[in-house]
Amino acid sequence: MEIPFEPGTLPAKKSKRGSKTNAAGYLGAESFQECHADKYDTFIHTAHHQTSRLASLQEITGPLNGERSQMRTLHPEIRFEMLERDDTAFQRVSFFDWQFEVPMQLIMGSSKMAETYLYWHGEKLFQLNCTYLTEPDAWINSPGYLDGDAAYARPIISGCLDCHSTYVELKKEPNLYATESLILGISCERCHGPGQQHVDYHRANPNEKKSEYMVVPSKLSREREMDVCGQCHMGNKAPKAAGAFQFRPGDRIEEHYELLEDHDESANSVHASNQIGRLALSACFQESEMACVQCHNPHKNERGMTEVFSQRCLKCHQENQCGMHEKLGPKLRENCIDCHMPKRATDKLRVETSVGQIFPPLRDHHIRVDQKATENYLNSN
Ligand code: HEC
Ligand code: HEC
Ligand code: HEC
Ligand code: HEC
Ligand code: HEC
Ligand code: HEC
Incomplete structure (x- = not known):
């Protein structure tokens, strides 16, 4: 048991975002x-x-x-x-x-x-x-x-x-x-690796236009690219003996983490979904070279922009491939998401409150035909 908080003990000084240099070379x-x-x-x-x-x-x-x-x-x-x-x-x-x-x-x-x-x-x-x-x-x-x-x-x-x-x-x-x-x-x-070397190099060589000492995940193999997101988006896992913060973009996830749960089903941890495991079950993923950035722009908050996400589906699909094409007409392209990637609550993602348990719903990244989600969508639109 850890020592409980003792009132009167002064906490350490507040830390800033990106305050000091450190041996690992992270800057913020x-x-x-x-x-x-x-x-x-x-x-x-x-x-x-x-x-x-x-x-x-x-x-x-x-x-x-x-x-x-x-x-x-x-x-x-x-x-x-x-x-x-x-x-x-x-x-x-x-x-x-x-x-x-x-x-x-x-x-x-x-x-x-x-x-x-x-x-x-x-x-x-x-x-x-x-x-x-x-x-x-x-x-x-x-x-x-x-x-x-x-x-x-x-x-x-x-x-x-x-x-x-x-x-x-x-x-x-x-x-x-x-x-x-x-x-x-x-x-x-x-996602790009510690920045110290990159910044030092480009300050010393201001005319160099080619980026040095910086990993671009989409230039790695698909597996290594997925591992970058997998540091945090593959459900329950724990750092190996060397400890947390050892992974660097380009590394294999298994070098640094032990997977704690069976990853066939969604294998959600206490509160995080397993987007990597779920996406891997999809025909979209299996029959293309897709990774997370086919749909997600890591540099922008695009939350809730259903039409933007749907356009990314249409980079690989035609509207008339979808059985709902005739029924929905031009409305189809506004929202592929709620029918093919519905939000789901699972009992592994559970929060206890004094008024009962809450199950925050998250997007299911197993992309597929889902009759139940289709019914829900048609009933509410
Ligand atoms: C969640 C992971 C993630 C974070 C955080 C992130 N990036 Fe990226 N970044 C990527 C990925 C993945 C790509 C490749 C995108 C692609 O090819 O579509 C990329 C591409 C880039 C590129 C273009 C590289 C090239 O040669 O095409 C630059 C520059 C960049 N990021 C800078 C930044 C900066 C600066 C930040 C912080 C302010 C940042 N990124 C935060 C994942 C990330
Ligand atoms: C160091 C851990 C870490 C890495 C690496 C990471 N993520 Fe995340 N990601 C998180 C956490 C934690 C959240 C939830 C943050 C919150 O809401 O407080 C999150 C949230 C997100 C969200 C939800 C954004 C929203 O506004 O709804 C997306 C999408 C996402 N991550 C995609 C990615 C992709 C794609 C990559 C790889 C290119 C990646 N992440 C890499 C930890 C990470
Ligand atoms: C394996 C990586 C991982 C670990 C370990 C982890 N989280 Fe998270 N956490 C996430 C991700 C990813 C999300 C976003 C939910 C999702 O999309 O799966 C999240 C969501 C959250 C949120 C809600 C953020 C929001 O969206 O508003 C809180 C709060 C949170 N985590 C706190 C914690 C705390 C406290 C711990 C340690 C006891 C912890 N997390 C451990 C990855 C992790
Ligand atoms: C990188 C290309 C790509 C992207 C992006 C993409 N898909 Fe796919 N998808 C495919 C391929 C390839 C297949 C398998 C061949 C086929 O059925 O056309 C597929 C299959 C499917 C299937 C059939 C699934 C099954 O089990 O038979 C559905 C439904 C689907 N995609 C919906 C979507 C939706 C919705 C989006 C956007 C959220 C999306 N796809 C994004 C490439 C992609
Ligand atoms: C075919 C498109 C597609 C791909 C590929 C994809 N996502 Fe998503 N993802 C979405 C959509 C659509 C949403 C819902 C966005 C919204 O409504 O804000 C989403 C939501 C999320 C969220 C927010 C959590 C939630 O449930 O609301 C996280 C985290 C996330 N994705 C991570 C990832 C990671 C990590 C990968 C790669 C393993 C990935 N995604 C690949 C389409 C995709
Ligand atoms: C109202 C719900 C709904 C919407 C919206 C929707 N779909 Fe569908 N989609 C379905 C259903 C249901 C099927 C199966 C139809 C059948 O079998 O006749 C299907 C089938 C598909 C298939 C073919 C799957 C196969 O068996 O090969 C693809 C690909 C697809 N949809 C992509 C999309 C894309 C891309 C969008 C957005 C532009 C979209 N869908 C919007 C419900 C929807």
Whole structure:
């Protein structure tokens, strides 16, 4: 059991995005703004960039102070309240007439679905009790916390940061971090490789137009290209003995990760879907050279742009290949997605709340003819 939070202990200094250089050569996304403004300016609106950040009052989505900032639990005497004071947000737990407050220092989750909050305790990171869930817009017990418990002692393991941040230097003892080295957000470098050498080289050789020391995933073999996304999008897996943050674009995923679940079915982990495994079951994938970037622009937030995604289907397909072509006419090309890649909830993607379990639905990347989804689509349009 980890040491619980001791009120009065000062947390370590806040880390910035891309603050310092580190042995691994990661810089953070800001370092690429100067030369790649076209990519950077749109990239900062992506879920990748926003998935971890400092918990300033502007960034916290969950309601603070007032009626909606309360969270009741099954235990009638344990209550939580989220509040702000002097520009800082806290979670306050009350137990009978005793209470204490824990500061919210970092946010994990872009708030597309949820935000959970972390605080430093020396060189350890802990998750706070209350998580904000975007749908249904409420405070819930953080996944893994028992309802009616107020432990405040759930350590953030390195695997968590491996998928939700760019880099942090690991200390010898497990789950201790060199706090100042933490680079928040998933930067360019998790897909392109650490940037230090690239930046140093091009500063020293300003007339060199050919990019050096930078991997472009789509120029790798399809397997290695998929492995870049597979660092975080293939469901449940754990870093091997050498630890988190060892993978570099171009490496094989198995060199650095142990797969923890059977990957035939969707093999979702606690909260992440397995897009790699699901897509691989599709005829589209098996009978073409498709990878993730055939549909996703990694430098732009295109969430909800169904027609844009549908145009990408039509790069390989004709409208008249689809059996619904005559029935739907020109409407067909607005939305191939809801019929062929419906959102699905599975019991492996489960969040416990004081008002019951919630199953956030995610897109099924097994692309196929789906009669049930077709019925749903026709009924609601
Ligand atoms: C989620 C992974 C990912 C992230 C994050 C990412 N990229 Fe990319 N980037 C790619 C992929 C994949 C390609 C190839 C796209 C293609 O071929 O369609 C690419 C292509 C590029 C290219 C064009 C390279 C060429 O030679 O064609 C540049 C430049 C680039 N990215 C810069 C950036 C910068 C700068 C950032 C951060 C602000 C960034 N990328 C973030 C995955 C990513
Ligand atoms: C270092 C881990 C990591 C890597 C590498 C990574 N992703 Fe992600 N990706 C995430 C996480 C975490 C989220 C969820 C972020 C959130 O909402 O807080 C995400 C979200 C996404 C989303 C949803 C965006 C939205 O707004 O709905 C897409 C699409 C996506 N990733 C595609 C890719 C593709 C394609 C690649 C490879 C080119 C890739 N990712 C590489 C971790 C990663
Ligand atoms: C294997 C990579 C991986 C690990 C490990 C992981 N996550 Fe995630 N997480 C994701 C991905 C990917 C998503 C986006 C959901 C999806 O599309 O599958 C996500 C989504 C989330 C979200 C919701 C973000 C949103 O969309 O608003 C939160 C919050 C979150 N993760 C927190 C955590 C915490 C806390 C841990 C550690 C206990 C953790 N994650 C471990 C990959 C990971
Ligand atoms: C890179 C090219 C490519 C892209 C992009 C693509 N597909 Fe395909 N798809 C194929 C190929 C190749 C096949 C197999 C041959 C065929 O049926 O035409 C296929 C098969 C299918 C099938 C039949 C599945 C089965 O089990 O028989 C459906 C349905 C389908 N695609 C829908 C889509 C949708 C919807 C999109 C966009 C979300 C999409 N495809 C994007 C290449 C692609
Ligand atoms: C044939 C097109 C296609 C391909 C290929 C594809 N995706 Fe997607 N993906 C989509 C569509 C469409 C959505 C829904 C986007 C939306 O509505 O915002 C989506 C959503 C997502 C999301 C957001 C989670 C969710 O369920 O809302 C993630 C993460 C993601 N894709 C990752 C990947 C990864 C990783 C790969 C490669 C293994 C990949 N995708 C390949 C079409 C594709
Ligand atoms: C209303 C739901 C719906 C929409 C919208 C839709 N489809 Fe379909 N699609 C179906 C159904 C159902 C079938 C099977 C029809 C049959 O067997 O007669 C099918 C069949 C297909 C097939 C042939 C599968 C095979 O057996 O070879 C392809 C390819 C396809 N659709 C692609 C698309 C593309 C691309 C779009 C968007 C431009 C699209 N569909 C939009 C429901 C839909």
